[in-house]
Amino acid sequence: DTVLTQSPALAVSPGERVTISCRASESVSTLMHWYQQKPGQQPTLLIYLASNLESGVPARFSGSGSGTDFTLTIDPVEADDTATYYCQQSWNDPLTFGSGTKLEIK
Amino acid sequence: EVKLVESGGGLVQPGRSLKLSCAASGFSFNDYWMGWVRQAPGKGLEWIGEINQDSSTINYTPSLKDKFTISRDNAQNTLYLQMSKLGSEDTAIYYCASVYYDGTYYYEGVMDAWGQGASVTVSS
Numbered sequence: 001d002t003v004l005t006q007s008p009a010l011a012v013s014p015g016e017r018v019t020i021s022c023r024a025s026e027s028v029s030t031l032m033h034w035y036q037q038k039p040g041q042q043p044t045l046l047i048y049l050a051s052n053l054e055s056g057v058p059a060r061f062s063g064s065g066s067g068t069d070f071t072l073t074i075d076p077v078e079a080d081d082t083a084t085y086y087c088q089q090s091w092n093d094p095l096t097f098g099s100g101t102k103l104e105i106k
Numbered sequence: 107e108v109k110l111v112e113s114g115g116g117l118v119q120p121g122r123s124l125k126l127s128c129a130a131s132g133f134s135f136n137d138y139w140m141g142w143v144r145q146a147p148g149k150g151l152e153w154i155g156e157i158n159q160d161s162s163t164i165n166y167t168p169s170l171k172d173k174f175t176i177s178r179d180n181a182q183n184t185l186y187l188q189m190s191k192l193g194s195e196d197t198a199i200y201y202c203a204s205v206y207y208d209g210t211y212y213y214e215g216v217m218d219a220w221g222q223g224a225s226v227t228v229s230s
Contacts, residue, residue, distance in 0.1 A: 031215065097152065
């Protein structure tokens, strides 16, 4: 299975720029997607195909990368962005998720 | 408004079976691939599998293929997850999700709408 590695946690202040990384154990082309999960809620789609912003998602969120290295950027960060962010690949079977990066807003 | 509502969760004894349902509304259910994802307490997301529009293609994560069965009833706009031989490791919140379709292209594996989840606890 394709393993997706994310840093476990980050803490930033409102207004700052934050980058959340996701590294795949093998190439996933650009079939990498990002989800936000706030405490007690279901995940929501933020970015699909590495860099496409889901409808309704603020333009503060952006994604980049291809192959094995991907980044989700939030600029500027707001207090409401407190959540866990998951990357997920759909290039290789089975689909797999990263372990999540918990973002704390100071 | 797209709405996915899971039901059928609860407490189940080890070794028993349980069937979850996901009622869909607000979109043309029979045009969409659908999937299931689970999340153990305090853990990350795990993809279970997906089913295409007419149930002719069903994909599973290998570790769950022999225990879980995904099905759907397009007349009832409902997705199902039949779980058997349940163990404590299956304790989780189970989410159903629709796969992204923009009217022209299907974006396989991209889950753009999620239900609120059904909680399953496996314990004696």
